Amino acid sequence: MILTPEQRATGRRNFLKAIAGTPALATLGAAAAMRGPVRGGPVRLGLIGAGGQGRSLLAAVNPAFADVRALCDINPASLARADEGLVKRKAKPIRHYVEWRDMLEHEDLEAVIVAVPLWAHADVVVPCLEAGKHVLCEKMMAWDVAGCDRMTAAAERSGRVIEIGYHRYYSAVYQAAYEGILKRDLLGDVHHARFAWHRNGNWRRAGQPPSPGYDPSRWGYPTFEHLWNWRLYTKYSKGLFAELGSHHVNAANWFLDSTPRAVLASGSVDRFKDGREAHDHVYAIFEYPNGLTATFSSIESNASEQHYEAFYGTKATLIMYNESEALLFDEGGSGAPTSVEVSATAGGAAIEASETKPGVAPRPSTAAAAVSTGGDRSPALEEEISRFCAAIRVGRPVACGPERARHSARACIAATEAANTHTRVTI
Amino acid sequence: MPATRTAVERLDLEPVRVGYGTTRAQSVALVVLRTAVGWHFLYEGFYKLMLPGWTRLGQPAAAWSAAGYLAVSSGPMAPLFRGLAHSSAMGFVDVAIPIGLTLVGLSLMLGLRSQWGCAGAMVFLALFYLSAIPTTGVPQSGAEGTYMVVSKNLVELVAVCVLFAFRTGRIAGLDLLWRGSDSWRTDR
Numbered sequence: 001m002i003l004t005p006e007q008r009a010t011g012r013r014n015f016l017k018a019i020a021g022t023p024a025l026a027t028l029g030a031a032a033a034m035r036g037p038v039r040g041g042p043v044r045l046g047l048i049g050a051g052g053q054g055r056s057l058l059a060a061v062n063p064a065f066a067d068v069r070a071l072c073d074i075n076p077a078s079l080a081r082a083d084e085g086l087v088k089r090k091a092k093p094i095r096h097y098v099e100w101r102d103m104l105e106h107e108d109l110e111a112v113i114v115a116v117p118l119w120a121h122a123d124v125v126v127p128c129l130e131a132g133k134h135v136l137c138e139k140m141m142a143w144d145v146a147g148c149d150r151m152t153a154a155a156e157r158s159g160r161v162i163e164i165g166y167h168r169y170y171s172a173v174y175q176a177a178y179e180g181i182l183k184r185d186l187l188g189d190v191h192h193a194r195f196a197w198h199r200n201g202n203w204r205r206a207g208q209p210p211s212p213g214y215d216p217s218r219w220g221y222p223t224f225e226h227l228w229n230w231r232l233y234t235k236y237s238k239g240l241f242a243e244l245g246s247h248h249v250n251a252a253n254w255f256l257d258s259t260p261r262a263v264l265a266s267g268s269v270d271r272f273k274d275g276r277e278a279h280d281h282v283y284a285i286f287e288y289p290n291g292l293t294a295t296f297s298s299i300e301s302n303a304s305e306q307h308y309e310a311f312y313g314t315k316a317t318l319i320m321y322n323e324s325e326a327l328l329f330d331e332g333g334s335g336a337p338t339s340v341e342v343s344a345t346a347g348g349a350a351i352e353a354s355e356t357k358p359g360v361a362p363r364p365s366t367a368a369a370a371v372s373t374g375g376d377r378s379p380a381l382e383e384e385i386s387r388f389c390a391a392i393r394v395g396r397p398v399a400c401g402p403e404r405a406r407h408s409a410r411a412c413i414a415a416t417e418a419a420n421t422h423t424r425v426t427i
Numbered sequence: 428m429p430a431t432r433t434a435v436e437r438l439d440l441e442p443v444r445v446g447y448g449t450t451r452a453q454s455v456a457l458v459v460l461r462t463a464v465g466w467h468f469l470y471e472g473f474y475k476l477m478l479p480g481w482t483r484l485g486q487p488a489a490a491w492s493a494a495g496y497l498a499v500s501s502g503p504m505a506p507l508f509r510g511l512a513h514s515s516a517m518g519f520v521d522v523a524i525p526i527g528l529t530l531v532g533l534s535l536m537l538g539l540r541s542q543w544g545c546a547g548a549m550v551f552l553a554l555f556y557l558s559a560i561p562t563t564g565v566p567q568s569g570a571e572g573t574y575m576v577v578s579k580n581l582v583e584l585v586a587v588c589v590l591f592a593f594r595t596g597r598i599a600g601l602d603l604l605w606r607g608s609d610s611w612r613t614d615r
Contacts, residue, residue, distance in 0.1 A: 036473065037480035037488055064487045390485025 001196065001308045001319060003327070011319065011327025018328055019180030042067040043134075043389040046109045048100045048124055049073055050082040053138055054115035057165075059085055060381035065389040070107045072097035074219050075227065077210040100124060104131050111161075111392060113385070114138060117227075119220075119236040122147030125162070129154040134161040136388045139250070140242040141402070141409040148409050152402040161391045163384075163398040164405030166250045168323070170383035174251065177318060177326045182255045187313025188331070190256060193294040195248035197240070197307035202272055203280065203300060204229050232276035239267070239278035240298040241412040241419070248309050249286065250400070250408035251320070252294055255311065259407040260286035260294070262426045267419035271301050284415045296415075454598045461535050461595045464587060468548060469532025475525035492521050501567065502560030527551065535590075538600010545591035552584035 003011070045066040047054055050073040061068055071094050073079050079096050086094060097103040104112075104127075111134035114124050122142045125135050129151070141164050142148045155162040168174045181187060209224040220235075221227035230236040231243055253259050263286050267279035280300040287293055309320045319327040390396045410427050418425040449457065475491040482488060497512035511520070527547060534544025561567065561574035572579070596602030 035483045036470075037477045037482055039477045039480045041479045042487065064489075387485065389487075390481065393481040393487075394483055394485050396485040 001305050001310060001321060008321075008325070008327060011329055012325060014328040014330070015177070015181070015318075015326045018186060019176050022176065022180035022184075038394050040393050043392050044069050044108060044110045045389075046070045046072070046100075046103050046107055046112045046133075047082075047115070048103070048112050048128075049115035049117075049138075050078040051075070051115060054078070054113070055082050055085055057113050057115060057136075057138075057381060057385065058082060059089065060378065060385055062382050062386055063091075065386040066111075068094055069109060070095045070097060070103050072100045072103045074098055074216060075210055080210075101127070104128065104133065109133060111135065111388070117230040117236045118238060118242060119143040119230075122150050125151050126154040129158040129160050129162065132158065132160065134388070134392045136163045136165060136385065138165045139405065140164075140238065140246045140412060141405040143236075143238060143413075145406075145410055145413055148402070148406040152406060155402055161388065161398060162402055163388050163391070164400050164402065165384060166247065166400045166405065166408075167380040167384045168247060168251045169254065169399035170380040170387065171323065172379070173324065173326050174320065177320060178255060181316075181318055181326075181328065182311075186316055186328075187311055187318055188315030190311050190313045191291050191293070192312045193252055193256070193292070194310045194312070195245065195252065195294060195296040195308070196305050197244040197248070197296075197298045198303050198305045199298075199300050200303040201300060203278075204232060204272065204274065204276065229276075232278045234277045237278055238413060238416045240280075240282045241265075241284065241296075241415045242409075244298050244307070245282070245284070245296050245415065246408050246412040248296055249294075249411045250404065251309055252311075253404065253407055255309075256288070256292065258288045258290070258292065260288050260411045260427055262287040262424055263411060263415045263418050264424045265415045265418035266422065267416075279419065282415075282419055284418065286411060286415070449593065449598070457590065457593050457595045458538070458599045460586060461538070461541065461590050461600075464548065464583065464590065465532050465535025465537075465544070467532070467583070468528050468551075469536055472525045472528030472530075472532055476529060491525065492517065493524055494521075497558060499568075500558045502557070502562055504557045504560070508558040524551075538596045538602050541596030541600055541602055542591060542594060545587050548587045549584060549591065552580050552587060556580040556584060 042063060043066045045061070045068045047058055047068060047070070050058070050071050054071075054073070055078075058068065058071070071079060071082055073082075076098075083093070086092070095107070097106075100112075103109070112128050114121065114128065114135055114137040116124055116138075118140060121137055121140075125137050125142075128135050135155075137151075142151060151162065205228060207224075207228040214224060216224060216227045219227070221230070226233055226236070231239070237243070249260070263284055265282065265284035267282035269276060269279055270281045272280050282296075282298050284296045285293060286296065306322050308322065311318045314331065316331055317329045319325075319329075321327055384399075387396065388398060391398045414425040414427045417423075478488050479490040480488050494512045494517050497508045500508035500512075511517070528551065531544050531547040531551065534540050535548065556578060559567075559578070559580070561576060561578050564573070564575040566573045597606065
């Protein structure tokens with residue numbers, strides 16, 4: 001999405017005007033507010049998988065909500081880097097484990113955050129649920145639909161909370177767009193959406209084994225390269241559709257209250273022919289019911305469009321740009337001021353809130369105020385973990401439970417299949 | 428005596444005396460007052476006992492301590508209470524107050540040993556009043572009104588004095604089970 005600075009400024013201004021006065025939070029039932037407190041301290045938490053995303057989640061834990069008791073990872077270097085982060089944040093040291101089963105056995109945990117490679121999600125999450133632990137699992141839900149089904153069934157059997165980590169739900173700018181634009185039907189009928197996540201770089205990460213004799217084969221990785229760059233190998237990963245596309249599909253399913261029924265897709269390794277199996281260029285067309293079609297592209301050879309979700313309605317266009325901005329344009333000309341009649345009480349401030357640019361305490365009372373607070377870095381992950389803890393303590397529903405997560409996972413798994421087979425796959 | 432009476436007159440003037448010279452309306456009012464004061468105490472105690480905890484909206488609430496309140500005491504007795512806030516006695520105070528409030532609340536709600544309950548309530552309210560006697564005449568942080576000498580704590584203290592004087596446990600409440608006993612000497 002290439003827009004001039006003036007167009008972006010207009011789109012931001014339109015969006016802020018449109019959401020002015022919208023409550024920042026959906027009101028909860030009066031019954032919840034009328035009841036007294038629930039006894040209990042911070043949730044006793046363990047982290048399974050201390051790689052990049054696991055460490056981001058660890059850094060986002062608010063100690064008032066959760067007490068992280070233990071970490072585990074099969075890569076000692078990841079544990080060491082997690083420790084460095086703890087020292088930097090002046091947090092207390094946390095016990096380490098290599099095997100997550102040992103951690104469950106020796107630690108008195110109520111819940112775990114699972115941030116392991118995609119192929120292991122179901123194999124880790126299901127036993128954790130069966131052991132009575134609540135689970136916050138990184139997205140995508142599972143490597144295959146059977147894994148999603150196993151996780152869903154285990155959650156139902158155990159009665160434990162399971163949330164899949166799509167943190168757009170907790171981003172101030174996405175919440176504002178949903179409450180202030182989508183729920184108020186300001187877009188009109190939406191028949192087309194476009195998702196893009198374009199980058200210009202190599203997904204392959206450079207890394208060295210933690211020690212010369214390090215052998216990850218007992219965990220299913222023949223070499224350290226397979227562990228370190230698991231996203232590039234189909235045994236462990238569903239590639240760009242899972243790692244990037246599922247964010248878009250999940251957000252679109254939320255915004256449009258729908259799920260895709262079929263997908264056509266294409267993909268190939270066009271640029272980085274280095275032995276990887278995951279495509280570095282993928283394209284898909286998701287068919288939703290009621291005449292809605294969404295396209296998705298993710299490429300690794302040009303970043304000019306960066307990433308966005310665009311929703312094209314009969315009355316207006318909403319663009320969620322780079323997870324940090326929301327732009328609104330009246331139908332009739334890109335960059336034109338919107339004709340939405342609103343009071344201009346929330347002028348001016350640039351919208352820079354996103355899951356990677358957090359900070360929501362105390363919560364502003366309006367969506368516009370929430371969005372305008374967003375220049376600081378990332379409350380969305382913190383909010384995600386805090387809401388997960390609140391779900392455990394007081395039963396407040398999580399934003400992305402297994403049902404929602406399964407829908408987007410199924411769509412992205414189907415897209416991978418469609419790209420591999422060059423067919424239209426029914427979801 | 429007029430031929431027709433208003434509703435209030437019908438309720439109050441008829442000399443339906445309940446034991447100790449109060450009319451039915453007076454008796455009902457006294458028991459309602461006792462119940463309301465009792466609920467106030469009971470919930471204050473219950474809430475503190477529930478901490479550390481979580482609100483139903485999912486926000487954690489830290490363990491309760493009187494130290495913060497005492498540390499910002501005002502009025503003539505402020506130095507005494509501020510000193511207490513930083514003393515080793517706070518451990519006892521933080522346990523005793525929630526339990527005491529709860530017991531007083533239960534006593535007044537149930538009308539069980541209600542004279543003892545009134546006495547406890549008066550002690551608590553006197554302490555609360557003395558720790559923050561409003562002498563500035565301007566709004567104070569954390570207070571929802573503007574007071575001079577008379578605060579809501581003092582008003583509630585006077586209300587409990589009234590309850591104590593009227594011995595409402597003999598009007599309604601579990602104290603009736605002990606009627607005739609000398610469990611509370613002044614209650615006879």
